[in-house]
Amino acid sequence: MRATTDWPEGVIARYLTHAAELLHDPDLTVDVAKGTEESTATCRGCGIRWRKWAYETGAVKQWAQQHAEKCRALPRPTA
Ligand SMILES: [Zn+2]
Numbered sequence: 001m002r003a004t005t006d007w008p009e010g011v012i013a014r015y016l017t018h019a020a021e022l023l024h025d026p027d028l029t030v031d032v033a034k035g036t037e038e039s040t041a042t043c044r045g046c047g048i049r050w051r052k053w054a055y056e057t058g059a060v061k062q063w064a065q066q067h068a069e070k071c072r073a074l075p076r077p078t079a
Contacts, residue, residue: 010035013061015068017045022072030064030071032057046073 005027007014013032020028030043039057041050041064048067052060 007031008033012057013064015065017043017068017071017073019045019072019074023074028075030068032061032064041067043067043071043073045071045075047075 010033011031012034015030017028028045030041032041034057037054038051039054039060041060050063
């Protein structure tokens with residue numbers, strides 16, 4: 001498997017999706033980012049985004065891990 005890519009600013013946790021495990025593609029992750037007001041989880045496979053207040057980051061991480069474990073989506077290839 002390739003080395004993971006750099007984490008974008010604000011990303012505090014990253015979970016490898018099921019598709020990433022199957023394809024050995026470390027770019028397929030669910031990223032958890034914490035801002036001043038809200039925390040978000042964004043799946044780089046299917047594009048779904050989930051958000052909660054910043055103080056609920058634990059719940060966002062939990063959702064991200066659960067989503068990552070079952071997400072088999074592949075992003076549409078770019079050019
Ligand atoms: Zn997904």
